[in-house]
Amino acid sequence: MVAKIFSEPVQVANFETDLHGDINLQYLIDTIVQVSEDQSNDLAVGINRVQQAGATWVVIQYDVTIMRLPRANERLEVSTQGSEYTNNFARRNFWARTTDGQLLVSVTSLWVTMDLKTRKMVKINPEMVTPYGSERVHRIGRMQKIQKLPSEEVISTNYPVRFSDIDFNGHVSNTHYIGWMVDTLPFSFLKAHRAVGFSIKFADEVRYGDAVTSRATVLPAETGYDWSVHQILVQEQVSATAQIKWENLE
Missing domain, CATH: 3.10.129.10 (Hotdog Thioesterase)
Structure with missing residues (x-):
């Protein structure tokens, strides 16, 4: 079927x-x-x-x-x-x-x-x-493996969790995570790049009142594309990780 x-x-x-x-x-x-x-x-x-x-x-x-x-x-x-x-x-x-x-x-x-x-x-x-x-089925194929966030040259932004961020499951809607991640990157980078793919993995819930830290870094370009690697944390606990592949428009 x-x-x-x-x-x-x-x-x-x-x-x-x-x-x-x-x-x-x-x-x-x-x-x-x-x-x-x-x-x-x-x-x-x-x-x-x-x-x-x-x-x-x-x-x-x-x-x-x-x-x-x-x-x-x-x-x-x-x-x-x-x-x-x-x-x-x-x-x-x-x-x-x-x-x-x-x-x-x-x-x-x-x-x-x-x-x-x-x-x-x-x-x-x-x-x-x-x-x-x-x-x-007995087994589902593996999803993409997400790169670890390097310790150097990390950009960090803090976000409060608002009532409007909460969905019907009582936690932050998962789509907000990718928004926080992208918004952590510099305006100059986002103006000069367009996303051509990404993977995002969710590890833990974020709830109303939590203080969220979004951390990111941009890796050196390979084969004509840049990559950014991301974490969402609440009190140093990782709630989500992601990697985004970017096309340089300049």
């Missing part, structure tokens, strides 16, 4: 874009996740149904390949597929295409279910994945 692919038309709003007129990375993830939520609701396994069973979905990692970032006011077709799962992990794929079918962005993501009371990972309930047509 082939897992179902669900697609929706999307238009990029001006407020979702950056200085270059491209969708920013936080809104890119927001957009694709919304399509997966719409699929879940369409199949009657939306977040309310999952939480009624005492659990919720939590993303562990996104691996994102960018052929071209969608532009302001551009119309897209965004598709998603809950492709496979094991007892503990589920893989979901996403694609963003132009209206004439050109692939712009491809995303692989890894998810778990978390008990709402204990905040611990629990086994995936097959009833919550069967409607997607997801394949039951």
Whole structure:
């Protein structure tokens, strides 16, 4: 059985874009996740149904390949597929295409279910994945390995966690992490570069009232691309790590 692919038309709003007129990375993830939520609701396994069973979905990692970032006011077709799962992990794929079918962005993501009371990972309930047509497998392929943050030349920025940062799971929405990470980089670097891919891995929850530190460094260019490496910390505890691949526009 082939897992179902669900697609929706999307238009990029001006407020979702950056200085270059491209969708920013936080809104890119927001957009694709919304399509997966719409699929879940369409199949009657939306977040309310999952939480009624005492659990919720939590993303562990996104691996994102960018052929071209969608532009302001551009119309897209965004598709998603809950492709496979094991007892503990589920893989979901996403694609963003132009209206004439050109692939712009491809995303692989890894998810778990978390008990709402204990905040611990629990086994995936097959009833919550069967409607997607997801394949039951013994093992899911590895995600991208993220480089360690070097100790030298680290940029650091602090962020307070606001009420508007909190999502329906009671913690900071994971898309805010990539926003904090990008905003830590210097304006001059961001003005001269465009992201062509990234991986972000989530390690721990961030909650209302936490003081967040975003740390980053830019690595020397290799094969024509720059890389930045990132950490999100709360009281020196790592909550997320990431690496972003950048194209130099100059």
